[in-house]
């Protein structure tokens with residue numbers, strides 16, 4: 001059954017609101033144009049992320065998801081608007097954030113072992129003792145299930161294992177916020193499920209004190225399976241079309257969660273919103 005506009009209003013007010021809990025990230029009127037004569041990519045994005053929350057960002061292809069994530073991470077300046085991390089303006093990559101990209105082949109150093117790849121971003125951290133770096137690296141590698149592969153090079157690992165290395169590297173940094181840009185888009189379906197569960201396992205293990213995670217994906221089912229809240233973007237120039245609470249118990253399971261009535265309801269709702277988004281922008 002298709003969801004109505006009333007359903008969506010109910011949905012928006014459902015569960016805990018984004019004003020509950022501590023806001024860790026505030027996105028305020030974010031606009032982006034890559035050049036003065038280029039079209040607007042983002043047109044006034046507004047949303048908050050709460051501490052410990054898993055937020056998925058979905059939207060049509062080319063709507064500006066990666067652009068948004070790059071602005072959130074401070075590596076791309078917005079044309080106007082602001083990103084604030086714990087109230088502080090983000091205008092360069094904050095040390096509290098780590099990023100995992102889709103293309104693990106370009107994010108790992110092929111000449112370094114797994115262990116050295118994971119340790120690499122810690123090299124310049126003078127505030128962490130060498131022994132602590134070693135234990136953090138070992139723990140992160142174990143968390144993603146790669147113990148025993150420390151001395152391997154990326155080229156000796158499967159694509160899914162390489163993406164695990166990229167995730168371990170981000171985890172070893174112990175970021176307060178982990179930003180993930182379509183991290184599982186380049187692996188096969190079965191590997192993808194394993195990686196999704198690795199990510200959820202990390203969150204479930206760490207509980208409320210766990211990392212805040214923000215993930216861009218074009219996969220609606222993946223967004224529902226992983227997230228506490230979904231931010232749906234419109235076609236470009238993108239705005240937030242809708243925010244949906246995913247009120248499904250954790251731990252989640254690939255078989256049971258994906259057939260849960262709430263999962264199916266939200267999936268229908270997202271499809272409906274994406275359809276409405278098309279109409280708002282006058283194209284199909």
Ligand SMILES: Nc1ncnc2c1ncn2[C@@H]1O[C@H](COP(=O)(O)OP(=O)(O)OP(=O)(O)O)[C@@H](O)[C@H]1O
Nearest residue numbers: 034041059060061062063064065066067068218236
């Ligand atoms: N460095 C850049 N310079 C100029 N334009 C860019 C740049 N990066 C992205 N764009 C443009 O911004 C728009 C949004 O691109 P972006 O990659 O952010 O979208 P996306 O939603 O992540 O896409 P996809 O779903 O296909 O991954 C596109 O029209 C793209 O051409």
